[in-house]
Amino acid sequence: MAPLRIALYNSKGGCGKTTLAWNLAMGLAHRAPTLLVDADPQGSLGDWANWADSEGHYAIALTDWTGLRQGLPPEHHYRVYDCPPRLDGDEIQAILEETDVVLLPVLPSPLDLWASRRSAELLKGLQDQRPGLRGYFVLNQMEAHSALSRASQSAIAAIGLPVLSARVGRRAIYRSAALEGLSVYHMGKRAAGAREEIEGLIEEVLK
């Protein structure tokens, strides 16, 4: 069976692609063998690429698109791609062409949403050609208890890409886990809330 392929994509930097790719991959790896593909040559996942755990997680670094074209090992149930912060280009084309689900992380502000518009439009163009392709905004770094502003809601409505109902909060634990080269699945009790929201994301994506 072909793996389920999930790409974290948004030309805007700093919206959470790498953080979410890493933690999603770790959560998926608790379910089935998962391959994390670092498609960002400037990304930080490469630093973790040789890191392996006892749960069957396997991370690789790919610094150029020829690696993708040569074919990735097929034996994983899930494949998570961390895209570079660019709108398009060879790696991104190669990834988006073969992906099942595209997640566009976005900070919950109208400015960030508008800055993500071109990525969302490119994705919607691909969906016109390939209706099976699923694509969603993922609201990242939500402040606790804060609702989306009306301006953000209208930006979302105008862009026309659905939003996952699972949201990711702004939590220091995401940063401290990353600093240690770990995911929120390795941080014990203090990361329980973060794990819960990553699990929520995963469940919605696997639905």
Ligand SMILES: Nc1ncnc2c1ncn2[C@@H]1O[C@H](COP(=O)(O)OP(=O)(O)O)[C@@H](O)[C@H]1O
């Ligand atoms: N939910 C979050 N809570 C707190 N910090 C976050 C969260 N998501 C991302 N960050 C931090 O924001 C910064 C940018 O995130 P990153 O995943 O590197 O974005 P991108 O890969 O899109 O450039 C990093 O320092 C990361 O630790």
Ligand SMILES: [Mg+2]
């Ligand atoms: Mg990144």
